[in-house]
Amino acid sequence: MPAAFIGYDMGGSVAAGFAAKHPELCASLSLISPLGIKYKALTKEKLLNRKYLGEYVMLKQKSQLSLQQENEYYDRDSSTAHRYLIDKQIAMIRWQIKNTPGYLGALLSTYRYFPLRGMEELYTAIGRHPRKTLIIWGDHDVICPFRKCVKLMEESFPNGNIVDVLDCGHNAVFEKFEDVVKELLSFNKEVFDNNRV
Numbered sequence: 001m002p003a004a005f006i007g008y009d010m011g012g013s014v015a016a017g018f019a020a021k022h023p024e025l026c027a028s029l030s031l032i033s034p035l036g037i038k039y040k041a042l043t044k045e046k047l048l049n050r051k052y053l054g055e056y057v058m059l060k061q062k063s064q065l066s067l068q069q070e071n072e073y074y075d076r077d078s079s080t081a082h083r084y085l086i087d088k089q090i091a092m093i094r095w096q097i098k099n100t101p102g103y104l105g106a107l108l109s110t111y112r113y114f115p116l117r118g119m120e121e122l123y124t125a126i127g128r129h130p131r132k133t134l135i136i137w138g139d140h141d142v143i144c145p146f147r148k149c150v151k152l153m154e155e156s157f158p159n160g161n162i163v164d165v166l167d168c169g170h171n172a173v174f175e176k177f178e179d180v181v182k183e184l185l186s187f188n189k190e191v192f193d194n195n196r197v
Contacts (some may be wrong), residue, residue, distance in 0.1 A: 002025055002026060002027035002195075003025065003026070003027060004027055004028045004030065004188045004191070004192075005018060005019055005028070005029050005030070006030040006032070006057065006184065007030070007031055007032065007034065008032040008033060008034075008172075008173055009032070009033055009034070009035055009143075009170070009171075010035050010114060010116075012031040012032060012033070012034025012035060012036070012109070013034060013035050013036045013114070013115055013119060013122075014028075015029060015030065015031065015117070016031065016034065016036070016122055016123060016126055017122065018048075019126055019129070019131070020125055020126050023129055023131065026131060027131065027132075027133070027191060027192065028131060028132045028133070028134070028188055028191040028192075029126065029131060029132075029133045029135065030116065030133070030134040030135075030184055030187065030188070031133070031135045031136070032135075032136045032137075032172055032173060032180060033136070033137055033138060033141055033143070033144060033171070033172055034144070034150070035115075035116050035117075035119075035143075035144060035172050036115055036117060036118070036119030036120075036122070036123065037115075037117065037119060037120055037123060037144065037149050037152055037153070037156075039144050046183060047113055048108060048111045048112065049111065051109070054108055054111075054112070055108065058104050058107065058108050059081065059104065062097055062104060062194070064095055064106075065097065066090045066091075066093035067090065068095045069086065069089045069090050069093060070086060070090070071142060071143070071169075071170075072089075072143060072169055072170040072171040073086055073169045073170075073171055073174070073175050074138060074140035074168050074169035074175065075152040075167065075169075075175065076165055082174055082175055083176075083182070085174040086174070089171075110128060120152060120156065123152075123153070123156040123157070124155070124156045125183065126156075126157075127158060127159070127160060128156035130159075132159075132160075132161075132162045132187070132190075132191045133157050133159070133160035133161070134160065134183065134184070134187040135153055135157060135160055135161070135162045136154075136163050136165060136172055136175070136180055136183055136184075137149065137150070137162070137163070137164050137165065137172070137173065138164070138165050138168030138169045138170055138171075138172045139164045139165060139166055139167070139168060140167065140168060140170075141168075141169055141170045142167050142169065142170065143169075143170040144170065146164055148149070148164060150164070161187060163183050165179050165180065
């Protein structure tokens, strides 16, 4: 039976790729702040792509990697309701750097080989499929800027539902959890109710 596929960030690219390859298994596709389109490159990203130099840069900036997680949020205030999630994410990155020997290498490999940009053709191909698609984006996303991406997503998914989550950055799942879940449940309920008829 076809299932609902939901992908956040890099997972959006993975879900989109699966939906393109196996459309018969994908009843609906939901992309939350998906990478692959108008991604804002890191300042040192070109250096990361160079052999040996990339390893050196990654080691030099490892102490800053955890703090860079804050860039994914619009509201980073110490009193915000989701501040504990930001702090947990920072702590998790610190723990992985300290305790997981392959973590920095995996990050470097992602920058070098994962399709962080240039997936417009894939999204356009998927958007032509009659399946229902939902795209959720924080209106203050600085990783994949909403205002720069929305026109391309509207062109790629002419029949898709594009929802901008107000006062929200890239990590909509943490920052506006209730809003994201409400959209996902409403969208997929409609898809599966219509498929039962």
